Amino acid sequence: MDDSTRKKPLHRPAHGEGRWTGIEVLPYKEDDRALFKSVTRQVLFSDPELHGEMRYFEVAPGGFSTLERHEHMHAVLILRGSGHCLVGREVRQLNTNDLVTVPALTWHQFRATGREPLGFLCMVNATRDKPQLPSAEELASLKSDPAVAAFLRGEPKVS
């Protein structure tokens, strides 16, 4: 019981927006190819008894997450700030508390296009596949859509 209590403190207070007692702010990914910019990652809930995980990602103004896809689904809630996302070929403006569903094998990216950081919760299955990056051909295909190309340039226009 003591062990499990140490592993699972029952109450972890928030201190400031997007920070919690006892939760480490991690690099978003270990990757030096500059496929993302100014993103941090925090694991809020991950437990052998839970079949899902809840992570918190925070994108600094002007930053963006990796453009990627995977078999597993994302269930996202915007916790702070505003921004834009690409899901498939849809560009959407996001505000605090909005919900975003990223279906299986769907290209997606989040961008902090406002003055504040964009912070979002992301629920995923605990067991999941690794993200795939677009090939040159796939990227060209995505960019053939002017709205997607504008989003990827950091100039999102909502359709």
Next chain:
Amino acid sequence: MDDSTRKKPLHRPAHGEGRWTGIEVLPYKEDDRALFKSVTRQVLFSDPELHGEMRYFEVAPGGFSTLERHEHMHAVLILRGSGHCLVGREVRQLNTNDLVTVPALTWHQFRATGREPLGFLCMVNATRDKPQLPSAEELASLKSDPAVAAFLRGEPKVS
């Protein structure tokens, strides 16, 4: 694909605090025994591909959730307002964005003790057991702790 798109709109904007486009506000539970008070329930994410579910519960000022326990774990994030919770025999004051872990088979209750509604996200496994209610003996045992008894009377004192 059209079917799944209809089931899973990729973007569901928030409108006002604790309300979302296309998400129905449901009764917390169908139970006429007055074991809870002034609680609503919304299912934010539930999908055959997801091993977890994300629900949003909102407790009006003075309201409280059912005192219960179950095998499955709760992973909670306070989305709006403040209040108190009982987890086991621990009473904690809760503020916006705080995290609460409710371990397996642990009595718990949430109370909106502030002037604003207490709204919280609750992540659970999609497959889970039904809640158990305390027997008269279990309730008496809980109330033998003065801090727990005060919480259950709606007069929480944080230890």
